[in-house]
Amino acid sequence: MIQEFAVITEGVFELVSKWEIKLSALDAEVVALKRNCQNRTIKQITGHMIDSASNNLHRIIHLQYNENPLIFPNYATNGNNDRWIAIQNYQKEDWFLLVQLWKYSNLHIIHVMKNVDPDKLDCKWISALGKEVSLKDMIMDYLRHLELHLDEIDELINN
Numbered sequence: 001m002i003q004e005f006a007v008i009t010e011g012v013f014e015l016v017s018k019w020e021i022k023l024s025a026l027d028a029e030v031v032a033l034k035r036n037c038q039n040r041t042i043k044q045i046t047g048h049m050i051d052s053a054s055n056n057l058h059r060i061i062h063l064q065y066n067e068n069p070l071i072f073p074n075y076a077t078n079g080n081n082d083r084w085i086a087i088q089n090y091q092k093e094d095w096f097l098l099v100q101l102w103k104y105s106n107l108h109i110i111h112v113m114k115n116v117d118p119d120k121l122d123c124k125w126i127s128a129l130g131k132e133v134s135l136k137d138m139i140m141d142y143l144r145h146l147e148l149h150l151d152e153i154d155e156l157i158n159n
Contacts, residue, residue: 047090053105063123074128
């Protein structure tokens with residue numbers, strides 16, 4: 001495993017361990033009704049984190065065997081992530097299954113991060129905003145992104 005990624009993988013694992021319990025204990029009404037500034041419920045934010053894990057997993061894999069810079073379909077801007085949330089109808093998903101999918105998506109991405117080819121860390125993809133992002137930078141940013149959305153959920157729980 002790439003040593004720099006240990007902080008990321010350990011951080012993701014700690015969050016998953018802590019938050020699986022916290023999320024599972026939430027009342028059905030709380031997860032379905034409370035909304036953040038983007039008008040997303042806790043269920044929808046959780047779904048978005050699953051989508052993020054899925055998209056990042058695909059990027060990590062593709063960047064290790066395709067020529068780069070790669071261009072991926074636009075997921076994160078222009079309302080596309082909201083389309084993903086709506087099309088998958090996370091609002092109607094069984095909460096227990098949603099939490100488990102979030103947990104196991106993140107446990108798998110940890111596994112994949114631990115097995116990245118060190119020779120591929122400089123491979124890049126082009127974001128929807130036209131910015132080149134290296135495989136290394138994308139992995140290093142994953143924990144921050146996960147924390148951002150868990151903080152949103154925490155704020156909804158406590159308000």
